[in-house]
Amino acid sequence: MYSTNLSYNSAFKGQIPYRLFAKREMLPPRNDILWRIERGAVRTLTWSEDGTFITLGYWGSGDLIGSPLSKIKPYHIECLTHVEVSIVPPHLWYQDVNALLSRIQQGEELLSIVHRKPISLRLWQFLVWLSAKFGRDVEQGKLIDVNATHQEISEVLNTTRVTITRLLQEFEGEGKLLRRKRQIILRSPHLSPSHSLNN
Structure with missing residues (x-):
């Protein structure tokens, strides 16, 4: 269950809506958008057949996250702090190539550490x-x-x-x-x- 107290920030920066999430909330699973983290930290995670949690990554300010970036099921995004995110619709994804490249690099770096x-x-x-x-x-x-x-x-x-x-x-x-x-x-x-x- 997701909290019902999610609300749009009244400010629209460049006409992109912002949303606020509390610590330990899960971002809603959306296949039609990406989230850009403006403030705070999240982790992406799944779990194995025996219920063991598997952390897929830690993400912070400037990072792009969202279900379209993963084929892993189940796939959840948990807020580790209070988080502010902006919504990035598909027609704007091409503008975030650097953020997508950074995500790939960070994922590989973490994988090598593990x-x-x-x-x-x-x-x-x-x-x-x-x-x-x-x-x-x-x-x-x-x-x-x-x-x-x-x-x-x-x-x-x-x-x-x-x-x-x-x-x-x-x-x-x-x-x-x-x-x-x-x-x-x-x-x-x-x-x-x-x-x-x-x-």
């Missing part, structure tokens, strides 16, 4: 990828502005929540990151994706 070994390297490179996409500079390093749970991270990286929790504790102990409630700050000297790990 297959890295050992799992410690896989997790670290995923955190660096998130910080590049959703991070903002703070005094201690780069704050990841998406509060992904340990369970959600484990679903992306095809491992267990317990493993993610253990590795994050190890990274924190080694000074690679700081944790504040659900927020993660990557320490600046360690931000290179190729930074070697001893785990």
